[in-house]
Amino acid sequence: AQSVAQPEDQVNVAEGNPLTVKCTYSVSGNPYLFWYVQYPNRGLQFLLKYITGDNLVKGSYGFEAEFNKSQTSFHLKKPSALVSDSALYFCAVRGTSGTYKYIFGTGTRLKVLA
């Protein structure tokens, strides 16, 4: 069965420092992996995805994510955090076999401190 784990409920980081939001996954076959961000009172917005190819994926707003097959991880990163990055971040996975179904993690709240 497909699953996604976000081990941290909240991540605090000082503005200007690098940030990492962790995600691990379990899926049959090769994974399609996604990161979404949710701001208050809004729907989720797509940030980036990994399908195949380079393990480092670049996305919107300066975010990037590193795919590690051996560790089944897909951590979200940004070299220099902004206060405006404070939001709820979701990792999602979809396997390449079975039904077309995205499985979302429980979310990690990122708080960037000025």
Added chain:
Amino acid sequence: DAGVIQSPRHEVTEMGQEVTLRCKPISGHDYLFWYRQTMMRGLELLIYFNNNVPIDDSGMPEDRFSAKMPNASFSTLKIQPSEPRDSAVYFCASSSEGYFYNSPLHFGNGTRLTVT
């Protein structure tokens, strides 16, 4: 592109009443999803449609919940009768699946349902 449009944004109703949530997907998208978000359970997939046909409704919590997609530009999620535990934010999302099945989901801004 107006994005996925959901209505109403907020709904407050009394227990036992019927509630209907509405969604207009992005034009040309052939997949539509209904999700529910709560603090306790996170983001749950309720049901999804492909070309207006329900594909997987295993996430629908009870028979009180039903969803329809009468055409490519409109879907409803109905709860009858509503209960306080149905209070949540309900999201609609749509996607245009290409050959590689890796398109992201586009979410609406949700309907916040409160059942008293």
